Amino acid sequence: MARGELRTAKRAEDIRYAVRDVILVAREAQAAGRELLYLNIGDPNKFDFATPPHLVEAMCKALRDNKTSYAPSEGLPEALDAIRRYAEGKGMSSVQDVFIGNGGSECIEVALAALADDGEAVLTPSPGYPLYQAILSKLGCVEVPYYLDEAQGWQPDLDDIAAKIDDRTRAIVVINPNNPTGSVAGRETLEGIAELARRHDLVVFSDEIYDQLVLDGPAHVSFASLAPDLPVVTFNGLSKAYLGPGLRLGWGILSGPRERIEPYREAIHKFLRSRLCASHPVQYAVKPALEGDASHLVEAKKKLIIRRDLTVDRLNNIKGISCVSPTAAFYAFPRIDIAGSDEDFVKALVRETGVVVVHGEGFGQRPGTAHFRVVFLPPEDILDRAFSAIESFMAKA
Numbered sequence: 001m002a003r004g005e006l007r008t009a010k011r012a013e014d015i016r017y018a019v020r021d022v023i024l025v026a027r028e029a030q031a032a033g034r035e036l037l038y039l040n041i042g043d044p045n046k047f048d049f050a051t052p053p054h055l056v057e058a059m060c061k062a063l064r065d066n067k068t069s070y071a072p073s074e075g076l077p078e079a080l081d082a083i084r085r086y087a088e089g090k091g092m093s094s095v096q097d098v099f100i101g102n103g104g105s106e107c108i109e110v111a112l113a114a115l116a117d118d119g120e121a122v123l124t125p126s127p128g129y130p131l132y133q134a135i136l137s138k139l140g141c142v143e144v145p146y147y148l149d150e151a152q153g154w155q156p157d158l159d160d161i162a163a164k165i166d167d168r169t170r171a172i173v174v175i176n177p178n179n180p181t182g183s184v185a186g187r188e189t190l191e192g193i194a195e196l197a198r199r200h201d202l203v204v205f206s207d208e209i210y211d212q213l214v215l216d217g218p219a220h221v222s223f224a225s226l227a228p229d230l231p232v233v234t235f236n237g238l239s240k241a242y243l244g245p246g247l248r249l250g251w252g253i254l255s256g257p258r259e260r261i262e263p264y265r266e267a268i269h270k271f272l273r274s275r276l277c278a279s280h281p282v283q284y285a286v287k288p289a290l291e292g293d294a295s296h297l298v299e300a301k302k303k304l305i306i307r308r309d310l311t312v313d314r315l316n317n318i319k320g321i322s323c324v325s326p327t328a329a330f331y332a333f334p335r336i337d338i339a340g341s342d343e344d345f346v347k348a349l350v351r352e353t354g355v356v357v358v359h360g361e362g363f364g365q366r367p368g369t370a371h372f373r374v375v376f377l378p379p380e381d382i383l384d385r386a387f388s389a390i391e392s393f394m395a396k397a
Contacts, residue, residue, distance in 0.1 A: 206223035308325070
C-alpha cells in the first residue's frame with residue numbers, strides 16, 4: 001500500500017538561514033556555467049587568512065597526547081580559566097560561570113533554551129544575525145525585532161526597544177560589533193539598553209564574537225562591564241578573531257548577582273550535561289588564543305581596513321547604492337534603490353553575474369528599505385571584479 005509524503009515537524013516551517021540559503025541559487029548559476037564570486041559567508045579561511053600556528057600546534061599536541069576522551073560538560077578547566085581571565089581583562093567584574101560549546105551558536109541555543117519558554121519573547125536587533133531567529137523559532141519562542149538606525153551609523157534605536165518590551169519579554173539580544181552592518185554600539189547606547197533591562201527585569205545576551213576586529217573608531221566595550229548588576233550572557237569564540245570558523249569552539253560567560261542567577265546557571269548546565277561536551281582537543285587552543293601571540297590580528301586588520309575602504313568607495317560610487325562605512329568585522333550592509341524585493345535582486349544578481357551576496361531581508365531591516373550584505377574578506381582583485389559586475393548589473397536595472 002502506497003503512502004504519502006512523510007509529515008514533518010511544524011517547527012521546521014519558519015526556519016530560515018539566509019547566509020547559506022543563497023547557496024542554492026548559486027549552485028544553479030554554477031551549473032549553468034557561471035563563475036561564482038563569493039561575498040556571502042564570513043569565513044576568513046576561505047581566502048588568504050589562516051588559523052595561527054600556535055593554535056594548530058596546541059590542538060595537534062592534544063591529539064598526539066590522546067586527549068580524545070570526553071571533556072567535562074562545561075569545558076576544559078584550563079580553557080575556562082583562560083576565558084575568565086579574558087573576561088576580567090574586558091572589565092567584567094561579576095562573572096559567575098563560564099561554559100564552552102560547539103561554536104558560539106550552541107552556547108546561544110543553550111542559553112536561550114534554559115531561559116525562555118514557549119510563547120515568551122526575546123528582542124533581537126534588526127538587522128541582526130539570522131541564527132537567533134532560527135533558534136527562537138525552533139524553541140517556540142517569539143522573536144521581536146528592534147531596529148538599528150542606519151542614519152546614526154546603525155546604532156540600536158533605544159526608543160524602538162522600549163516600545164517593544166511587554167510582559168512576554170524575557171531578554172534583549174545585543175550583537176556588538178554587529179553582523180551584518182559592521183557597526184559598534186557606543187557606550188551611551190549600551191548604558192541605555194542596560195537601563196531598560198533593569199527597569200523590566202530582563203536578561204541581556206551580548207554577542208561579542210567580533211570584539212577583537214574593531215578596525216577604527218572607539219574601542220569595543222563589553223556590555224557586562226557596564227552592568228555588573230544585571231544577568232548577562234556574553235558570547236565569543238575562536239571562529240572570527242582567531243581565524244578558526246571550522247573549529248566550532250565558542251563560549252558563554254554568565255555574569256550578574258550570584259543568588260539571582262544561580263537557578264539559571266543550573267538550567268544551563270542541565271543542557272550542557274545532556275549533550276556531553278564540546279570537542280576535547282580543540283579546547284586546548286583556547287588558552288593560547290586568548291593569552292598567546294596575537295600578531296595575526298594586526299595583519300588581519302591591515303588587510304580588512306584596505307578591503308573595507310575599497311568596498312565602501314566602490315559601492316558608494318554605484319548609482320542606486322549607498323553604504324555606511326563599517327567600523328568592525330568584515331561586513332558591509334549597503335542600501336539599494338530598487339523597485340522590487342532585495343531577495344529578488346540578489347537572486348537575479350547571482351544568476352546574471354555570479355556575484356554571491358545575501359539579501360537584506362534575511363537579516364531584518366526597516367519596512368520600505370532594501371539592502372544586501374557584502375563580505376569584504378576576499379583579496380582586492382576579487383572584490384574589484386565583483387563590484388564591477390554589480391555596477392554593470394545596476395546600470396541595466
